[in-house]
Amino acid sequence: MDLARKVRLACAEGMSQREAARYFNISRDSVSKMMAFSTPPGYRRTAPVKRPKLNGYTEIIDTWLAGDREVHRKQRHTAKRVFERLRDEHGFTGGYTIMKDHIRERERRVREMFVPLAHPPGHAQADFSEAVVIIDGVEQKAHFFFMELPHSDACFVRAYPAATAEAWVDGHIHAFAFFGKVPASVLYDNDRCLVAKILPDGTRQRATLFSGFLSHYLFRDHYGRPGKGNDKGNVEGLVGYSRRNLMVPVPRFTTWEAFNTYLEEQCRRRQADVRRGKSETIGERLARDLAAMTELPAAPFDACDQATGRVSSQALVRYKTNDYSVPVAYGHREVWIRGYVDAVVIGCGGEIIA
Template sequence: MTEPPGYQRSGPPKRPKLDPFTGIIDHILDDDRTAHRKQRHTAKRIFERLRDEHGFTGGQTIVKDYVREQTRRRREMFVPLSHEPGQAQADFGEADVIIAGVTHRSHFFVMDFPHSDACFVVAYPAATTEAWLDGHNKAFAFFNGVPESILYDNDKCLVARILPDRTRQRTGAFSGLQSHYLFKDRYGRPGKGNDKGNVEGMVGYIRRNFMVPIPRFESWEAFNADLEARCLKRQDEVLRGHRESIRERFVRDSEVLSNLQPVPFDACDRQATRVNSQSLVRYQTNDYSVPVAYGHREVWVRGYVHEVVIGCASDEIARHPRSYDKQDLIFNPIHYLPLLEKKVGALDQAAPLVGWDLPEEFATLHRLLEARMGKSGKREYVQVLRLLETFDIEVLHNAIKDALRMGAIGYDAVKHLVLCRIERRPPRLDLNVYPFLPQAQVTTTSVTSYMSLLQKAGKVDRPNGDAVRSAP
């Protein structure tokens, strides 16, 4: 038996108080499309404007219902897309991570193949140019090939300018990467993240599934090893709407990937600059030391994700761990030793030596040399430290311990002992044969000597504890 039809509205509902103002609301909503998304009208704000500017006498609820309906109708619609094998998308996301007990805002590079949904992710302290380049190197190595094309947004690390004809002028670093691997680059519309919706969704998936709860690792290397393992494990999953696993579908992607280059791209940011009067080179707001011999000279800087390399002409002159702080000073104390040998008066206040973690025998040698020889002793200590320009600290440390044990306190003795260790021969350091070498004689203090010192001071203690001052 046929059921009777339900109630059907014959026309749109009548809203006598709101209908005269719907055109104004529509105009406000149309203008909001070009406004900053954080400065668009809320329903409450539209109601207030209708009331204050146009004399609206109705309630807020009816305005809110109308705005909700119009906003829904204005939402953009999308066409489902199919993706050919070998096409990739890349982007960066952000998430907090705890490295060695310190919370960092990590920036993770994601490369995704929409055809198979295979992904790769690697995290960095910052989304810099060198991070983009290094992320490509690691992703291509992970997938064992280079995609035919990669879709990006218009990140400033990749795109220097968008020309009037909508073509992109690439940055120098990204042009070098593309020329090295020979893939095609494609770009979404500015501000339209949905143009590369697959990788945008993958960024969110990785943040929710790989980084909740907040990851805790001892190093960035350990964190990235865990992320790579998760990417491999995910390839065994069968996603909704598919009968094959991600790994099985990626076979079709891998068949059209280009072969890797024999050598990966040199993933670094390159700059030219000059060494200042304090033998420092500025890179990304931080100052890094170089040997004082290169003061005031033109140098080049290569900024890698975890290192900063500085060179002059064809020579590498300094290599430092990368700092992501602001206005930081990164010293290598050895760079300043030749200058301290000349300006030995600055030894005790030299900032590059502050916090230099040397074994305690170094401080003992310094104290003995300075006590015996004064300013010349300071200079000999700097000369001993300069042996680190050639020899490992372990070899020098052992030589200093030998010198202290033998009582041979001097640069020549320490250098002789270092060479003996390097050449694996016994030292021939007979202090009777080399009388010019300073010797330290340490003996047990006798009671007689102690009493003599007190008598010279004019004061001797009696056995009962009373003090008697000697006659003048």
């Protein structure tokens, strides 16, 4: 999925399909398939590359390189010197390339990253948080999706009953529709709805639904350091602002839709404000953000979890621990299931049955 997203993004930025095939070292048929589908079928690597020849030697290499921090920079191990010592002192029989690849990956893991405080237009930060609300007379915990454009401080806020992967994606779709454009990049934390796993080299293995969403809208995703909320300080500030200004007193609405309509109105009103230290309104600076952002795709992404099931003898379909009733005429048949933020749709063939 990541390769497909990179190929689609490169072609969207002007690279031809022939050039993409040559650059990514894949066939032109594969490029055509990736451009035709947001989530193209095909083989994906499921595990990191294995280097059995290095087994037992990586600890030695890491010890040498860790010790290099205490010596003068001009007397530290080069990859060539590490290879020679492994071969001469420890009987290493592997190749130079696999040893050098390990050193490169190790250096990437330990290298510190910084997020700049000067924000160019066209980029965004996103987060989820919680607050207590009253919906239809019932006090409950609401989960809020936040997106802020740090250059202009323009924002979007939307509430959900739960912070699910579908809510994350649905929040993005509504935010993009609110701004009318797609940011060039979005900065996130490492929420499990977005990142399935952080690999040893720091690479993020994206969740399936979120990866398909990225491929559809073709923007860059960046991630802060685990446990370092200050890496995306602008949207963290928006969370605090929203709690103080939009959640006090405790919001009371008849429906979630009415509540979200109110939140959207407040986001629009905020665009007339002039932030401290700025001479222009948020709306005036937003114009520069929008000029640097890309157009929306022809159709929005279908923000749903996809699954399959079978109708039981009692005309029930099981989906995520819940049973859903369908017409008895579909008993014992295979069905498809789409789980949205606020609904579950069940179909058989090309027909929706529940």
